[in-house]
Amino acid sequence: MELRVCSVHRREMTVLVRGRETSATVSGKVFLERPPAAGDIAVVEMEEGKPHVVEILPRRNSLQRPVLSGMQVIAANIDLAMVLVSLRDPPLRRGFVERSAASATWSGLQVMVLVNKVDLAAEDDREMLARLELDCGRAGFAFGLASCVTGTGLDAVRSAVSGRSVVMTGPSGAGKTTLIRILSGRDDLKTGPLSGRTGKGMHTTVGARVMPMACGGFLIDTPGLKVLPVSHIPRGEMKNCFPDIAVLGTACRFRDCLHSGEPGCAVKAAVEEGSLSGERYAAYRSLLEEVSRG
Ligand SMILES: Nc1nc2c(ncn2[C@@H]2O[C@H](COP(=O)(O)OP(=O)(O)OP(=O)(O)O)[C@@H](O)[C@H]2O)c(=O)[nH]1
Ligand SMILES: [Mg+2]
Ligand SMILES: [Zn+2]
Known part of the structure; x- marks a missing residue:
């Protein structure tokens, strides 16, 4: 039978058996052929009622990150990458959203930006949120506002993720585990100021874990993954990680225009006439600069 891998540890893993995380033994060759991922x-x-994994099927897609030995698969077979940020505690950082969205786009994933903790909103947050929503719409990203405390926006989140496999990424404290707890209907997950903050460094395991949702589909938490990486994206490809910029760029004078000051640049022109926001453009330039240096 075929079962979904829930989490992977050094030489063991867990799989979902009728929605329950169950530990499984693994054939040695599996780790050699295709190291499994959540x-x-x-x-x-089944061996004496216990699952034994003999093969991992080819993946539809995957979210990867660079490690010293090459690329490591964080999660596989994903329908949507949810960039979950909070409005406050910790404060929303636009750069985080742009970087994660670009990285997910590079992996060929659809993106949803969800701003949590809107119960903490102040009057002057409105304009910033409207700008972010407009930019997400132009880039083809889904967008939502939610509060896990008041329940605002959660029905829209449910319908956006229902029946899909959704990988979550977001800063520590944004509310990933809280949202998973609500959508999975499980109350035994650890949340709060100390959850997941074990001081794990860049090269330790991400510990991704697949949780079935009550509305169908899966949420994949990625504790230990601070932000989606961009360093593996080739410089000339960064523009394709910004879908709105990629479309505008087809009108540039030079086909290989990097939109960084070349003459006849349609992207620069779009910023000047207001059809591309300065914030989106600045994020692109900053990530381009970052991978150029690396
Ligand atoms: N005010 C408010 N607090 C929230 C909301 N959602 C979550 N919190 C609180 O924010 C804190 C952090 O939430 P977690 O769900 O643990 O955050 P996380 O993203 O899983 O963090 P890590 O596991 O450290 O990456 C907890 O104290 C939650 O109760 C919300 O919508 N509004
Ligand atoms: Mg957490
Ligand atoms: Zn250009």
Whole structure:
């Protein structure tokens, strides 16, 4: 039978058996052929009532990050990357949103930006949120406002993620575990100021975990992954990680225009006439500069 991989530890893993996380033994060759990741589909044989994984099926797509030995798969078979940020505590940082969205786009994933903790909103947040929503719409990203405390916006989140496999990324404290707890209907997950903040460094395991949602589909938490990486994106490809900029760029004078000051640049012109926001453009330039240096 085929089961969804829930989490992977050094030489063991867990799989979802009728929605329950169940530990499984693994054939040695599996780790050699295709090291498993959360979200993979495993071919499983039952041995004395215990799942034994004999094969990992090819992936539809995956979210990866660079590590010293190459690329590491964080999660596989994903329908949507949710960039979950909070309005306050910690404060929303536009750069985080842009970087994560660009990285997910590079992996070929659809993006949803969800701003949590709107119960903490002040009057003057309105304009910033409207700008972010407009920019997300232009880039083709889904957008939502929510509060896990008051329940505002959660029905819209449910319908956006229902039946899909959704990988979440967001700063520590944004409310990822809280949202997963609500959507999965489980109350045994750890949240709060100390959850997940074990001081894990860049090269330790991400510990992604697949949680079935009550509305169908899965949410994949990625504790230990501070922000989606961009350093593996080739410089000339960064413009394709910004779907709105990629479309505008087809009108540039030079086909290989990097939109960084070349003559006849349609992207620069779009910023001047207001059809591309200065914030989006600045984020692109800053990530371009970052990968150029690396
Ligand atoms: N005011 C308010 N607080 C919230 C909301 N959602 C979550 N919180 C609180 O924010 C804190 C952090 O939430 P977590 O769900 O643990 O955050 P996380 O993103 O999982 O953080 P890490 O596991 O550290 O990456 C907890 O104290 C939650 O109760 C919300 O909508 N409004
Ligand atoms: Mg958490
Ligand atoms: Zn250009």
